[in-house]
Amino acid sequence: MDQSIEKQPVKLRKIDLIKHWLGGYSQETCYNYERLQALGTTQAIIPVIKRLYKTKEERAKALKKYMVFFNTEPSFIGTVIPGIAASMEEQAANGVNVTEEDINSLRTGLMGPMAGIGDTVSQGIVYPILAGIACSLALAGNLAGPIMFEIFYKAIMLISGYTMYMIGYKKGKSAILNLLRAGTLNRVTEIFSIVGLMVIGSMAATRVTIVTPIAFTVGEVGVNLQKVLDSLLPSLLPLIAVLAVWKLLVKGKSPTYIIAVLFVVGIVCSLLGILSVPTAG
């Protein structure tokens, strides 16, 4: 039988994939301006390379291509990229014509879009919704606030990260292109944005706790300005504050500038007796 000479195919095992996925969470341990997550992604893929190549030289050669500038969202959505990379490495090791350039051009091509979607999901949606609810609980003195935040955040992150990694590995690049083309991710993002918006709307009403202590008398009648405002529209001042800051941001003012403005406005208005915090509690 002459087919016995043929090279035995090297397959990645489940444990290699799990190590690679988990290792990706250390992608930002040595985060740096020069190449951002380059070292992190290189270190993460070591288990895969170890399985596929036996000699030091081959391993060095395979790893070297990862030491280039790389930056994406590494925890929620961007895990699809190492998933695809692992499947391409496996093909390359088994003689399929996949070059270094193929792998790296795909990775650099995807890192931008995945960072965009991933940051929106993780930092624009999951984090503010969970943190918003958790802060409300925490300020009410409930220890469940931060604990719930930790558990839910990590659960969503790990489930989403693992799922995306495995999609990347099993379906390769076609999966992600389909996902992007169908616009499903965008629409799901939009739905969660709606949840996020309603939660922060609620927080604008309850968490920006400024009132005005202005009181004066008109003839015989004492007027408490806050009471007048409350009868007009409760929590009007917080809404004005949020919308004013929003306006500044839209105009392109930096957060640091706005912090300075808030300090000055807060201190001056407090000293002049225009604004204060509710005295009760």
Added chain:
Amino acid sequence: MVSAILVTIIATMSTWWVSHAITRTWLYPLWSGFLVALAMGEPIVGMKAAAYIQLTYLGWITAGGTMPGNLMVAGVFGTALTILSGADPILAPTFAVPFSLLGILTWQAYMTLNSLWVHKADKYVEAGDLTGVRMMNWIPSGILSFILNGIPAFILVRFGGDYATQALAAIPQYFINAFSTVGALMPALGIAMLLTYIGKKKIIAFFFAGYFMTVYLHLDTMAITVFAAIAGVLVYFFTVDNKKEEA
């Protein structure tokens, strides 16, 4: 002493992200501040301080290694200082903000110096030394974060207590009131930043829906989340049909 050591570790690891499976949430003042609160034996006061700081930074997005202010330093140092001085938790954001601005410098130093270890790692990759590559990923950056964040945190907690209480006592009451007002205003920034990030024109009305449901119906955040989820699901299915008809 034990609490100082624990806070040192928290400060170090909130910047040195060993693994996001553990430290991803340590970026956020709510969790890192809560850990500081536990370490310093003041869970409730510290948790409230952490939550106030968190609200200020609610909409802060860190992408590509750039940060408008150092959240990690704000959460850890702000909470620690609030507990040390015995101040009202609403003052926590006022304490945290100066730290977060200083923290921009330590963050830049961290991100710049870490580039050195990548060059070391290049050599290890070239030689096929996998252990060396792994070491370069973890060890030097950890030491660096310990120097930049851990040691200052240790000094603050170990030696800062008396100064903090004295300094707070020296501030006249009307200034404390003024700082409380600043603290009450700060969440407006976090909320507004989030609005610019996710508030697209066609869905912005949901922000006002959440706002007025709270103001008029007195619903709490949990209840709002439930209704928001329902609204989201409805929008999703109604837009599916539209898209299919278009196609």
